[in-house]
Amino acid sequence: MLKQRGLLIVLSGPSGVGKGTVRSAIFEDTNCDYVYSVSATTRERRPGELEGVDYFFMSRESFEDLIAQEALLEYAEYVGNYYGTPLASIEENLAQGRDVFLEIEVQGARKVREKIPEGIFIFLAPPSLNELESRLTDRGTDSKEVIARRMNKAKEEIELMRHYDYVVVNDEISEAVDEINAIIKSEHLRVERVMHSIQADINAYFEEEAKQS
Incomplete structure (x- = not known):
């Protein structure tokens, strides 16, 4: 059977x-x-984050050079910092049948949706706004x-969840992980993703039968 093109998964x-x-x-x-596509950002590195693993951390000038070179799939400015997705290797991995996983801001996800509408867009929501505020406070990296x-x-971003394919509530991490993996597995089984390879197999079978008759 023909190899299925990889999925672009946007969280x-x-x-x-x-x-x-x-x-x-x-x-x-x-x-x-999955292949994780590491994003680039101009924000400061937080404790425990690694260069090239969590983000590519760079200066504002370097980031704007990437913008000028059109080397980003998407980018957005959020709370005074740039965030973006480097183009390198994304299309290559998709063509090879590998699923590419993006973890990006809501603004960036909307731009990716415009360019790659066939991607799988998953919105990660908090259990409540009170819980979200507690998580931001406990992180200890931002002022009041x-x-x-x-x-x-x-608040603005949560109201945009209607533009996504799926919503996963991040209450328990393990449950959120299981739900995201289940979404990706089910997407690979959609008729439009598998029908072409099955039809190709049918055609090949009957062409061989015809040659032998």
Whole structure:
């Protein structure tokens, strides 16, 4: 059967919802065969984050060079910092049948949807806004003023979930991981994704039968 093209999986949601934590848990599974597309950002590195693993951390000038070179699938400015997805290797991996996983901000996800509408867009939502505020506070990296800005932004972003294919509530990390993996597995079984390879197999069978008759 013909090899199926890989899926572009886009996970996004408001700041503090736990996108990075859920993504890390997905990739900690030894059976995970997704390709993680590392995003670039101009924000400061947080404790425990690694260059080239969590993000490519760069200066504003370097990021704007990438914009000028059209080397980004998408980019957005969020709370004073740039975030973006480098183009390198994404199309190559998809063509090879590998699923590419993006963890990006909501603004960026909307731009990817415009360019690659066949992608799988998953919105990671908090159990409640009170819980989201607690997570932002417990992170200890932002001032009260920045947290207030992030909460106002979160309200706007949550209202955009209607533009996604799926919503996963991040209450328990393990449950969120299981739900995301189930979504991806089911998407691979959609009729439009498998019918061409099955039809090709049918055609090949009957062509061989015709040659032998």
